[in-house]
Amino acid sequence: MKVKGYPMLASLLAVMLLVGLQTPAYGENATTRATWIWQTDLIKDGGEELLHFASDEGITLIYLQIDRQLPPEIYEAFIKRAHENQIAVHALGGDPRWALTEHREDMLGLADWVLNYNGKVSTGARFDGIHLDIEPYVLAQWEDETDEVISTWEQNLIMFLNQASGSDLELGIDIPFWFDRYTLGNGTSLNEWLIGTFDQVTVMAYRNQVESENGILDLTRDELELANRLGKQILIGVNTKEMPREPHTTFYGYGKESLNAKMEHLSSALGSYASFAGIAIHDIRNWQNMSSDVTVPPDEEEPTTPPPDPDPDPNPEPGEGDRVPDADPITRDPVVRGTYIWEAHEVIRNSQEILDFAKEKNLNWLYVRLDLEQPYTKYSSFVKQAAAAGIEVHALGGHPIWALEENRPRMMRLVNYVKNYNRAVEGDERFHGIHLDIEPYVLPAWRENSQQVISEWTANLDAFVTELKKDSNLEASMDMAVWLDKYKVTGQDMSLSKWMINRMDHVSLMAFRDKAEGSNGIIAVAKEEIAFADELGKPIKISVEIKASHEGDHITFYEEGAAYMEEELAKLPELLKDSPSFTGSLVHAYAYWKNAKP
Incomplete structure (x- = not known):
């Protein structure tokens, strides 16, 4: 191989190639x-x-x-x-x-x-x-x-x-x-x-x-x-x-x-x-840090991408038995603007960049993934500066396997870290809550027996909320796919979506579409969950995607860019003015948003 203008490199490559050809086969x-x-x-x-x-x-x-x-x-x-x-x-x-x-x-x-x-x-x-x-x-x-x-x-x-x-x-x-x-x-x-x-x-x-x-x-x-x-x-x-x-x-x-x-x-x-x-x-x-035991079965047919949304048929009206009579009224105004920070090192290495970005985008809400090996001092300064800027910070964690009973300790490790952290730091350095992102429908176990996974998932979420609320006022929240209303809670005549909305302090609905209106827009795919939240008196946030997606251009604002996304998000408060549960929107995620097309 010749490299024009670089005779030394050309000679080197020739020698390297000869050596490589004479190297014994590996295999x-x-x-x-x-x-x-x-x-x-x-x-x-x-x-x-x-x-x-x-x-x-x-x-x-x-x-x-x-x-x-x-x-x-x-x-x-x-x-x-x-x-x-x-x-x-x-x-x-x-x-x-x-x-x-x-x-x-x-x-x-x-x-x-x-x-x-x-x-x-x-x-x-x-x-x-x-x-x-x-x-x-x-x-x-x-x-x-x-x-x-x-x-x-x-x-x-x-x-x-x-x-x-x-x-x-x-x-x-x-x-x-x-x-x-x-x-x-x-x-x-x-x-x-x-x-x-x-x-x-x-x-x-x-x-x-x-x-x-x-x-x-x-x-x-x-x-x-x-x-x-x-x-x-x-x-x-x-x-x-x-x-x-x-x-x-x-x-x-x-x-x-x-x-x-x-x-x-x-x-x-x-x-x-x-x-x-x-x-x-x-x-x-x-x-x-990997465990010695196998926690995910070695299945060569395991799907490598999440399943598509189920057919968007409207969910039946909830029955009388689904109703929760003592729901507290929603008191929050729809003013949340936030994003996700998945790279745990970002808040440690680039805290000022994040805060500058939040100021530029007028953000007041952050889900921040934590590295539980880090000392509390790595986060306290960032949370304090964010609080001074009017930003709520919620600890973020999750993995598909957290839905399985055997992995409940992983979830509880995050809970214990955040609770202990909040006890150790000053008031303005504390996290406001813990936000989970658990998507078990990518696991082979979901395909084999989704109802069993749902049973373990809901039990884990129930344990999560129970443990979180012991001796703390931390808010419990989670991401939720828009099509989970097609599934029932094990042993109950209640949709999985409704159960989750009721059990959490708030949910962020992954309404990953690139337009607000229309038959397949954000409002259309989120309407059942928003109706549940209105009925239950629970706040709900709308999450949208700006990352490139292999599932189709309609999933993300990646192609249209940030300005178009803002135009569509600006329509949501008016379109949802009759839904008191709607309390704001979030963009997934910081790493993609900051590099998005204008």
Whole structure:
């Protein structure tokens, strides 16, 4: 492969290609088992616990994020121990902005740092490689300036490779499985260039099924075949991090035995590919926290997307037995404007950005997902500043498996954390409530026996509210799909929607449509639930989507943009003026809204 204007890189790539072609086939004998360590602080004590776990799990390669402010002695001690355990260590770094010209120096600084470090320590304490994780597709520029971002990214990577050439470092990079849809200026596909250019590529095949349609095998076949032709090595990356909105992309909720069984299945299935070098599991902290027991059955037919809405036939009028005679009247005005913050690290790292965004959008309500490993001080300042700005903050949590009885302790852990937090902090630093997002209809158990899941789900929700209300005035709330009125509560002649609205202090109805009016608009799909809330005297909020959706353009405002969304949301108070239950609207979610089309 020739790279015009970069003779050193062209020579390097030629050597790399020859080496790759002479490398023994992996396949059945692939032994690499890698993982990412993003929390560099975990090695400050020498990393003994991490390395013990790594050895137990057969890890042979660690991608270790570099904090350039840490003393080199910390890395030196950790790498020596890792090498003694036959574990290679690659310096890990990455930022989406490294694809842009103005942030090139930061990426080149990583190469400089590693080269300088390796030049000062003994052979046994040196890094074995550098691994990049750069995901420019999350940048706002990617949507409208894709070609320009790819072009500057290519230039930055070429300079990085030139700088690192001549060393003994193995150079690797993470890529998603869908990069084959993009090309460079010369017509070469982006994934072909990256696989051909780097010593090693880890394909982020974030799915939790191996052989099903859109499973790991299906999504990585092209990359493995391409790497075969190029004589290169491919690691297949899988995820164990909690992804509440995309549970099909992670093994979170599975047990370690189930994960290992899936990985053995995957390794066996990929044995025929010479390019298959092993598996990478993201990331070590989430992997360590997995339970030993299987909590989600390994079902190769598990759906990878939520089911479509049931037919929008109107729900029958509620019977007399459904009525709750002592409902309290609704006292809130429909003034809530809010959003969801799913990335737990955002309020810790970027609190001011969130508050500035909230001010710009005139928000007064936030659902914020928490990292329960963090000390209370990580949240108290943000909640206090939000309160000063007139913003209610509710702790956010949830996962499809939280509907199952065996996973009730996960829910209660969130309850206990928030209650203990509120007891430990000042009044203006307290959360107002806990908001759950639990969507068990993506689980195989729902397809097999939805009524059993509903029975366990409602029992868990009842336990959640009961525990939350003990010694606290925290508000209990949840997200609810618009079609749950088609299901009945187990053993009762009451719709599931009505039960949930009655049990919670408020619900946020996921009325994911891109217009307020019309036969399939927000009002139309939400009318049964709004009627229930009016009858029960319970507040209800309308949530809308601005994230790109594979379920159809009508689901989201992604294509129309933020201004059009605001126009449609502005219609809701007038359209619902006769419904006292309507108390405002929320946009899902902050990460997508801030980068949305104008």
